[in-house]
Structure formats: C-alpha cells, structure tokens
C-alpha cells in the first residue's frame with residue numbers, strides 16, 4: 001500500500017516469562033485515525049510503546065515509512081522526533097514553565113531558533129486555549145490543562161503521527177471533553193493518530209478503524225460501525241457488553 | 245569552666261586553625277567526592293554490565309570496610325604507587341576521604357535519580373531528546389531536589405569523619421586538640437572546646453539544611 005506510514009510485523013514482547021504481545025501485525029495509513037480498545041492488561045499500552053520504541057520488541061519488526069526502525073543501527077531519537085506521544089499521566093516537565101516545556105525539544109534537537117520556537121509554541125498554546133498560562137509552572141494547571149500542554153509539547157516537534165495512551169483516563173469527568181475536543185480537532189485536520197481509549201463514543205465518532213486487542217493479539221479489527229454494531233469475536237462481544 | 249575559658253584565650257588560634265583545616269578538608273572531600281560520585285553513579289546505572297559490576301564492587305568495598313582502615317591504606321599505599329607525586333600526608337588523607345565519600349554520594353545520586361517519576365524519562369524520550377538531554381534537562385534538575393538535602397547530611401558526616409585525620413596528625417580540629425592537650429595536659433577541657441566547635445558547626449549546618457529542604461519542597 002502506497003500511503004502506509006507505519007507497519008508492525010509479528011510484534012512480540014515478553015517481560016520475563018510473561019508474554020504480553022503475541023505477534024501483532026498492523027498497518028497504519030497516513031491520515032488514518034485508529035482506536036485501540038480492549039480489556040485492561042491486554043497489551044494495548046505495550047503495543048503503543050513498541051511503536052516509538054519506548055519498549056524494545058522481543059521480536060518482530062516496526063516499519064516507519066518503509067524503514068525498519070527496529071534494526072540495530074536505527075537512529076531512535078531522530079525517529080521519535082517524528083512521532084508524538086501523549087500519556088495517561090500527562091508527564092509534563094514540572095521543572096519548566098509551560099512555554100519551556102514546549103520549546104525544549106525543538107530548540108535542542110531541531111535547532112529551531114529560540115524566538116521562532118517561542119512564536120510557534122505561543123500559536124499552539126493559543127490553539128488549545130492555554131496562551132495566558134505560558135509563563136506558569138505546570139503545578140498551577142488543572143489535569144485537563146496539563147494534558148492539553150502535553151499534546152502541544154508533542155505537536156511542537158511537528159510530528160507526522162501521534163500516539164495517545166488513554167489520554168483522558170486520569171482526568172476528572174468535567175475535563176475529559178476539553179481534551180477530547182483537542183484530539184478531535186487534530187483528527188479532523190488530517191493527523192495520523194493511534195489512540196488507546198475507553199471513551200467508546202469518541203472512538204466511534206473519530207476513528208476510521210478500531211483494533212480490539214486482548215491477551216496480546218488483535219482479536220478483531222474493522223470500521224467503528226462493524227466493531228461496535230456487529231462484533232464477531234466472542235471476547236469482543238463480552239468486552240463491549242461490559243463497557244457500553 | 246574557668247580553665248576552659250583560660251585555655252581558649254591562650255590557644256584559640258590553634259583551635260581556629262584546626263577548624264579552618266576541618267572546613268577546607270571537608271569542602272574538598274565533598275567536592276571531589278561528588279565529582280567521583282557522579283561518575284560512579286553513571287557507571288552503576290549504565291548499560292554496560294562489567295562497568296556496572298565494577299561500580300558496585302567499588303561501592304560495596306568502601307562501605308564494607310572501616311574508614312580508618314581506608315585512611316591507613318591510602319596513607320601507606322598512595323606514596324608507594326605514585327612516588328613521583330611526592331604526596332604529603334594531608335593529600336593522601338584527603339584523597340582517601342574523598343574516595344570514601346564518593347561511594348556514599350554515588351548512592352545518594354542514584355537514589356535521587358531513581359526517585360524521579362518513570363514517566364518523565366518516557367516523556368523526555370518520546371519527544372526525541374537525546375540521552376544526554378534527557379538526563380541534563382529533564383531528569384537531573386528534578387533529581388537535584390532529592391540529592392541536595394542528602395548531600396548536606398553527607399557533608400555533616402564528612403565533617404565528623406575528618407576527625408580521623410588526627411590519627412595522621414593532619415591539620416584539622418581534632419589534631420588541634422591533640423596539640424593543645426600535649427602542651428597543657430588539660431585533656432577534658434580541650435576536648436570540650438573542640439566538641440563545642442564541632443557541635444556548633446554541625447548544628448548550624450543542619451539547621452540551614454532544614455531551611456533548604458523546606459525551600460525545595462515548597463517549589464513542588
């Protein structure tokens with residue numbers, strides 16, 4: 001397929017004796033929004049973290065734009081700059097201001113001139129409604145604001161793709177919407193996204209495709225309509241009956 | 245009490261120069277010990293297994309033997325290994341103290357770094373920071389908050405530890421006790437003076453540390 005951006009081939013990940021991923025092959029196309037759903041402990045986070053090599057796969061391959069990035073000599077840092085990631089626990093840098101959180105990587109690793117990085121960061125903050133917080137430290141922000149910050153911190157590197165690992169799971173209910181709306185905007189603007197989420201309504205609305213991961217394998221995948229309206233695999237049916 | 249005052253009037257210059265010795269020896273010990281401790285901590289946390297084992301052995305050896313033994317070892321050993329350097333007793337003893345402190349300091353640094361949330365490493369890596377920048381820009385600045393107070397405690401125990409240098413008649417506070425005692429035979433009185441100086445020094449330091457610690461936690 002010509003518009004493929006990322007592909008995994010028989011991805012396996014063991015932690016000691018525990019086989020967490022048991023051979024996952026998936027292809028993500030440019031501009032596609034893929035939701036990953038499934039029961040807790042099924043390997044969703046591990047799968048996502050293998051995509052930007054926060055975890056080293058035990059075996060199997062990850063290809064980004066046709067390049068095998070799991071081979072020994074691949075430049076992992078350079079590769080990670082092209083893929084943004086947002087975590088459940090925000091992981092904003094508490095020792096820097098909001099603005100510094102965002103400009104850090106562009107200035108250090110892309111050699112973006114400081115002033116240009118600042119302007120771009122301000123534009124991003126404007127976009128997510130955080131411009132007036134630019135000089136605050138993250139401890140002054142609410143959970144929802146921290147998560148919006150972590151999203152623009154990733155976007156500042158102008159990634160070609162974004163990974164989200166349960167971006168709203170640690171948020172109070174009233175803050176979920178503000179974060180989902182930022183992610184929804186990204187999706188509509190053509191960003192390639194893989195998102196692990198328990199927000200089924202959101203997954204249904206924004207996804208082009210849904211992967212159901214359970215016990216370390218993709219048990220079922222398809223359009224949101226197919227997965228949510230007529231799931232085939234018994235474990236998908238069981239899971240959806242519990243969460244919907 | 246009267247005797248103590250008189251002793252102080254007569255010999256305060258000796259005690260003060262002893263205090264000066266203790267201060268600079270402690271300061272140099274902590275500075276060298278920290279530099280060496282950072283290196284050992286990095287080796288200990290690194291990816292190369294033999295290097296890791298070497299660092300662990302270094303730490304265990306220094307923590308598992310008496311410091312006085314280490315002082316003797318360096319005092320006798322260093323001049324033999326490096327005769328060309330013509331090391332003085334003081335230089336040998338300061339080296340030994342610094343090496344000893346480095347074992348404890350490397351563990352302080354390692355614990356401080358390990359206490360930083362794992363998520364910070366992941367976030368820093370995920371935006372594509374190089375290993376060096378992950379450490380210097382994200383992890384270490386946060387670890388410093390854990391490290392500084394413990395390093396202060398290490399300074400206090402180093403100050404007390406330098407008293408062992410008196411065994412080798414290296415100029416410091418405990419040695420000044422020995423000098424005054426042998427000149428006057430007033431052992432208890434000179435010991436009291438030296439004890440008061442040690443106490444005031446360490447008490448002040450630990451109060452300052454308390455302040456620093458509160459400062460650091462407030463900014464969280």
Ligand SMILES: Nc1ncnc2c1ncn2[C@@H]1O[C@H](COP(=O)(O)OP(=O)(O)O)[C@@H](O)[C@H]1O
Pocket residue numbers: 015018020038039040041042043044045046047
């Ligand atoms: N670093 C790790 N070390 C050991 N086990 C891990 C580690 N990370 C995840 N696991 C285990 O792998 C399994 C899958 O975890 P995870 O990928 O986080 O699942 P999910 O995100 O679907 O809830 C769980 O049993 C978890 O305990």
Ligand SMILES: [Mg+2]
Pocket residue numbers: 044045046166
């Ligand atoms: Mg998870």
